[in-house]
Amino acid sequence: MHSIESFGTHDGPGIRMVVFLQGCKLKCLYCHNPDSIETSGGIEYPIEDLVQKAIKLKSYFGKKGGVTVSGGEPLLQSKELITFFKRLKEEGIHTNIDTNGRILNHFSKDLLDDYADLIMLDIKHMTEDGYQFITGKPNKEISFSLAKYREDSGKKMWLRYVLIPGITNKPELLHALGEHFKNYKTIEKIELQPYHKLGVHKWDALGWDYKLKDTRENTKEELEAASVILDKYFREVKIN
Template sequence: MTLGSVHSLETMGLVDGPGVRVVVFLQGCALRCRFCHNPDTWEADSGEQVTPQELLHRIVRCKPYFVRSGGGVTFSGGEPLLQPEFLLETLRLCREADIHTCLDTAGCGRGMYDEILRYTDLVLYDVKQVTEESYRKLTGRDWTETGRFLQAVRRAGTPVWVRHVVVPGLTDSEAHMAALRAFVSAHVPNVQKVELLPYHLLGVQKYKTMGLMYPLAGVPAMDTEQVKTWQARYFDSLDGSKSNRCKK
């Protein structure tokens, strides 16, 4: 029997893919991003143990709400690709139930990418950084694995929405925005849209509660108006970037 470790479910998500969505947060992540606001999802051996069939039952109960909006289910985390067998089986069940699926990922899993993408309608791909050195400093890992994932996305032809966190002092300059656009154009296939996400402080209390040091202590929240300006200047002109719809 295949079991997965689920951190939590959000039943009315509005920002993780098109339409209203059920967002499934899976346990486990190999990265330690300095701006991570979900440290409670890092450990793989915690969370609720469920079967794909049990998880599908919970998702289907919300189907009347998300179908009318063009929504579906988004698998997030943590890093959902660290539970490939469970994820694949759940994605297959969602396809059989005619439920639109999104994969919210940094592309750092344990393989089976081609099989998983066969049942994935949309990838929400988190670009952490645009050079290998800066990627390692931000995440604590090299980017070999995420490169493998992007190769699989290219083979599959799965539509991609790129997401990138804008952090004061790290990723908040004109030069970085130009480099990000160049990186996406060169390395990320099938891009429909790029979303810049302003860094926020909502995860600070979690670190305190868990007794962890917060890596970006003292860094203020990102100016949302500046992010909107960069969004319009660098990314809204990309082909498909103004479309909020994606095809199965």
């Protein structure tokens, strides 16, 4: 595990306990938790201790809140998360996974099908070249396969999309995103994540080169223009 946030408000519905796991197969250029990428270096945390921590926070969750597992990439630890989520559901606590969608195996399918009330799927880019540029890895279709798998299951999903000036905010890419998912019934909303540089100091601390250092943040007009385009395709568009 990487860390825990007790009162997350941008990690799914309501107020949530957010568990950040260690390890990710991607190395996104804008990652604000680059210290969570390496699979080594995390701390072991007993599942039942996490469950008890969530139970103590249950009164703050209300009807909408619950527990979100983020990362890193949570699906790397799908087998362990099955045990964790099973206990949370026994306690009546809503479960959510924030994922890049790169892992779809026996354990992750069981986790998604039986124990994840919601998933938030990060869409990195709509072209293969753009996907590889951002993530450092090939085959964007893996993530789309997971989206289709979730859609076929009939279970709830949100999309997330980081709006990077000059890279992901082009109107043709936003239209492509909308066209790809416009007929999905399980998508409740898409969240636009404004590009920011809050994690740059972590890249510096790791001695890594932050390649987007010259990329500016979004203007209010750009965020609104993107929202207008996506509003044609999705039930709800939220700017985080």
